[in-house]
Amino acid sequence: MTDALTKLLENNILQLGIWETIYMTLISTLIAYLIGLPLGVILTITDKDGIRPIPWLNKTLGIIVNIFRSIPFIVLMVAFLPLSKLLVGKSYGNEAMIVMLVIAAAPYIARMVESSIKEVGAGIIEAAQSMGTPTLQIITKVLLPEAKISLIVGAVISSVTVLSYTAMGATISAGGLGSIAIIWGHQRSNPEITWICVALIILIVQVIQEVGMRLARKLDKRAK
Amino acid sequence: MIELKNISKTFTSKSGPITALENISITIEDGEIFGIIGLSGAGKSTLVRCINLLERPDSGEVVIDGVNLMEVSKKELLTIRQNIGMIFQGFNLLEQRNVLKNVTFPLEVAGWEKEKAKARALELLEIVGLSDRALSYPSQLSGGQKQRVAIARALATNPKYILCDEATSALDPNTTSSILELLRHINKTMGVTVIIITHEMDVIERICHRVAVLDKSHVAEMGYVTDVFTDPQSDIARELVLPKILSALDQTTGYALRLVFNGESSDKPIVSSLVTECSAPVSILFADIKELDGKNYGQMLIVLPRDATEALEKMCDWLTRNHVKFSMETTLTREEDKA
Numbered sequence: 001m002t003d004a005l006t007k008l009l010e011n012n013i014l015q016l017g018i019w020e021t022i023y024m025t026l027i028s029t030l031i032a033y034l035i036g037l038p039l040g041v042i043l044t045i046t047d048k049d050g051i052r053p054i055p056w057l058n059k060t061l062g063i064i065v066n067i068f069r070s071i072p073f074i075v076l077m078v079a080f081l082p083l084s085k086l087l088v089g090k091s092y093g094n095e096a097m098i099v100m101l102v103i104a105a106a107p108y109i110a111r112m113v114e115s116s117i118k119e120v121g122a123g124i125i126e127a128a129q130s131m132g133t134p135t136l137q138i139i140t141k142v143l144l145p146e147a148k149i150s151l152i153v154g155a156v157i158s159s160v161t162v163l164s165y166t167a168m169g170a171t172i173s174a175g176g177l178g179s180i181a182i183i184w185g186h187q188r189s190n191p192e193i194t195w196i197c198v199a200l201i202i203l204i205v206q207v208i209q210e211v212g213m214r215l216a217r218k219l220d221k222r223a224k
Numbered sequence: 225m226i227e228l229k230n231i232s233k234t235f236t237s238k239s240g241p242i243t244a245l246e247n248i249s250i251t252i253e254d255g256e257i258f259g260i261i262g263l264s265g266a267g268k269s270t271l272v273r274c275i276n277l278l279e280r281p282d283s284g285e286v287v288i289d290g291v292n293l294m295e296v297s298k299k300e301l302l303t304i305r306q307n308i309g310m311i312f313q314g315f316n317l318l319e320q321r322n323v324l325k326n327v328t329f330p331l332e333v334a335g336w337e338k339e340k341a342k343a344r345a346l347e348l349l350e351i352v353g354l355s356d357r358a359l360s361y362p363s364q365l366s367g368g369q370k371q372r373v374a375i376a377r378a379l380a381t382n383p384k385y386i387l388c389d390e391a392t393s394a395l396d397p398n399t400t401s402s403i404l405e406l407l408r409h410i411n412k413t414m415g416v417t418v419i420i421i422t423h424e425m426d427v428i429e430r431i432c433h434r435v436a437v438l439d440k441s442h443v444a445e446m447g448y449v450t451d452v453f454t455d456p457q458s459d460i461a462r463e464l465v466l467p468k469i470l471s472a473l474d475q476t477t478g479y480a481l482r483l484v485f486n487g488e489s490s491d492k493p494i495v496s497s498l499v500t501e502c503s504a505p506v507s508i509l510f511a512d513i514k515e516l517d518g519k520n521y522g523q524m525l526i527v528l529p530r531d532a533t534e535a536l537e538k539m540c541d542w543l544t545r546n547h548v549k550f551s552m553e554t555t556l557t558r559e560e561d562k563a
Contacts, residue, residue, distance in 0.1 A: 127316035130276055130387075131330040131377075132305030141332065145320050221361040222319050 004190040013180065018200060020175040024094060024166045025204075028101035029159040035106040036158075039065070040113025041139055051125060052135050068107040073165050076104055077172060097174035101162055109158050116150035117143050149220045156212030160205050167201070177201050226252040226385065226417070231274055231284035233267075244270040245281070246441040254384070257411050257418040259428040259449065261464060262438030271438065272387050272421045276308045277301060289384075306334050309378030309416075313390035315370040317362040323349065323373050324358040330380045341380075348376035352406060368399035375406060379416070386410070388420045392427060404431050425464045429453060429486070430514075430521055437461045453523075454484045454549045469525050472510040473553055478527040479536050480509065484549040487519035494548060495526070502542050504528060504535035525553070 008014045039061065045051050046058040071079070077100045084096040120143055128142045144151070167178025177197045185194030233245040244267045252258045262268045273279035274286060277293050286293040288308075293301060317326050324345050331341035349355050352372040362370055371391060378386050388407065392400040408431045411418050420432060428435050428449055436446040439460035445452060456462045462470070466482070473480055483494065498504045506526045513522035528536050543550050 121314075121316070123312055123314045123316040124318060126278060127310065127312060127374075128329075128333075129278060130305060130308070130310035131333055131381075132302035133333045134302055137333060141329070142318065146318060148320055220320075221322070222363045 002190065002192055004184060004188065004193060005196070008180070008184060008193065013184075014196070014200075017175060017177045017180040017197070018204075020094060020169075021163065021166055021177045021201070022204065024098055024101065024169070024174070024176055025159055025163040028098050028105060028166075029109075029155070029162050031098070032102045032105035032109050032158070032162070033155070035102070036109025037113050039106065039110035041117065041143070043110060043114045044117045044143070045135065045139065051129070051138055065107040065110055068103065069111070071104075073100075073104050074168055074171065076100065077168065081172065092173040094169070094174045094176075096172055097166065097169045097176075100172070101165055104165060105158060105162050108161065109154075112154035112158055113151065116147045116154050119150050120146045149216050149222075152212055152216040152219070156209055156216075159208055159212075163201070163205060163208070225254055225287075225289060226250075226275060226419070227285070227287040228271075228274065229285040229287065231271070231281045231286070233270055233274065233279060233281050243441050245274070248284075248438075248441075248443055250436055250443065250446065252417065252419060254417050255411070255415050256433045257408070257420065257431050259420045259422065259432035259435040260438060261422055261425060261428050261435060263423060263460070263464075266438040267441045268421045268423075268438050269389055272389050272419060275385075275387060275419065276305050276310065306330065306381045307383050307385070309381070309383040309386040311371065311374045311378050311386065311388050311391045313393045315362070315367070315374050315394075317370055317373055317377075319362050322359050322361050323354065323365070326362070326373055327376045327380055330377060334381050344380060345376070348379055349373075351379075351410075352376045366399075367395050368403060371395065371399075371403050372406065375403075375410070379410065379414070383416065385417045385419065388418065388422075390421055390423070393422065393424070400427070401430075407431060425453075437464065450484075450486050450549065453486065455551055469510055469523065469553070472525055476509060476527050478529050479532070480525060480527050480553040481539070481543075482551050482553050483524045483526065483543070484551075485513055485520040485522050485524070486549065487521055492546060494546075497546075498526075498539055498542065502535055502538035504539045505532060506539075 043058060043061055043065070046054040046061075048055060048058070068076075080100060080103055081091040081096065083103075084099040085091040087099055088095040090096050124146060125138065125142060128138050133141070166174075166176045167181070169176045170179040170182045177200055181194045181197035184190055185197060228248060228250045231245050231248040235242045235244055248271060260268050260271060270279050274281050277286065281294070288304065291304070293304060296304065318329065321329070324342065327345035327348055328341040331344060336344070346355065346358065349358055352375055354369060354372050354376070357365065357369065362373070365373065392403050395403060404427060407418055407420075410416050420427060422428060432449050434447065435449050435452050437444045437452065437458060437460055439458065444458040445456065445461045452461055453465055456465045469482060495506065495508065498506050506528055508524060509527050510525040511522070513520050513524060528539070540550070
């Protein structure tokens with residue numbers, strides 16, 4: 001074992017990095033879903049072919065989502081630091097990083113949710129309408145449950161994307177495996193540390209992927 | 225009673241406006257099975273959706289039990305829809321819910337208590353013959369079973385009306401028969417008014433009391449099925465009623481008679497009676513007859529030679545006396561007849 005690696009382990013830096021990566025990913029994805037899920041639903045139903053067409057609202061939200069989606073994450077991060085200061089009182093560190101991740105992920109998730117819900121057959125929605133189902137119940141009893149599997153798959157993809165964003169945390173002094181790879185691995189010329197970080201990130205992604213897909217398969221009532 | 229008054233509907237498409245319905249007026253009485261038939265593109269699917277306002281007509285009135293749906297609030301419309309069941313060609317079941325939960329869906333929407341809803345759903349599954357599949361998911365059912373679940377679901381709230389949009393078009397002939405039988409049973413025992421949209425004359429012939437024939441956004445013909453079937457007036461009705469007969473007629477030179485069986489005809493053996501009692505040398509050109517409930521449904525085309533005029537008269541007389549519906553088809557047989 002190299003000196004650098006021993007130091008990392010003895011001071012629990014690597015362990016902390018793993019934890020930071022996991023918790024930044026989960027918390028950010030969760031908060032981003034609180035914003036992105038309703039946003040995706042609104043984007044779907046207010047569409048001109050949706051169950052509650054409101055063209056102006058749909059267009060406005062669509063444009064906002066597209067603007068946020070087009071800003072590269074690293075630029076978004078520095079540009080929105082003042083907002084983070086306003087929200088969590090800090091413009092650096094893990095908390096600030098979570099704010100940035102939410103800003104970047106929420107619009108992305110909104111589009112994922114939108115495309116999942118649009119997979120629900122028009123006939124099923126029409127049947128619900130023919131039974132006199134109010135819009136809110138069509139959302140909660142038809143659109144979301146019927147899109148469930150696609151939504152779970154979307155959540156897996158989204159959280160893996162968020163995880164890859166966390167690796168840029170070093171830019172604003174946040175932690176996580178990405179920061180360790182850059183600060184300890186790259187800047188101090190310890191390639192073995194970089195590769196350990198790579199392996200650990202791959203492992204975390206595999207776990208998320210596997211758990212998500214198993215859940216999706218288990219919950220899907222369509223197959224067989 | 226459902227009254228459609230002067231319903232018009234135009235869709236806008238990239239290639240310009242498309243008229244789906246033009247000035248359509250139809251009255252459907254309580255307790256009847258009413259058929260709406262037309263070729264694809266005739267506007268029948270749009271028309272049935274105008275009844276529960278899934279499609280809003282551009283003009284006209286949709287009056288159900290005295291209430292004009294065009295004038296009620298959105299909220300009232302939702303309540304009215306709970307009183308109109310609907311089934312579809314594609315079944316449209318919720319795939320992530322089991323059979324029982326599919327049937328309780330409209331009851332949840334209508335605010336029923338859970339236990340009551342479950343009891344009602346089980347009762348309906350019994351009626352449609354699927355009690356043992358309550359916990360299955362739609363993907364585990366056959367097409368006919370799915371449509372039965374859809375029927376149970378449509379009946380859950382005890383609606384007065386049930387709309388069927390090409391409900392049997394995706395099913396094989398045997399399954400079609402059993403679904404039609406179920407609809408007839410529901411109509412008879414529960415008094416539910418059934419409105420059937422189809423492109424198959426067969427479906428109309430088997431269970432409908434009255435029919436409207438839709439052609440190019442208009443009602444081409446409307447009346448009792450027996451009348452429309454025996455004596456279609458419009459070109460489109462002839463085309464729908466007699467497709468095979470018309471081609472068989474092209475090849476004959478004799479007197480052609482079309483006999484119609486609608487379940488009321490005599491149960492005497494008709495062809496042999498014609499031969500023995502009227503000494504008519506008939507030959508059968510075409511026949512498509514099914515037995516349902518011990519009654520015959522369908523039609524038969526028989527031909528007599530040109531010189532058998534006397535036998536023809538006897539035959540017509542015999543058919544009338546025995547209440548067999550028939551029509552002379554000879555006039556439209558061949559070009560040279562007209563000359």
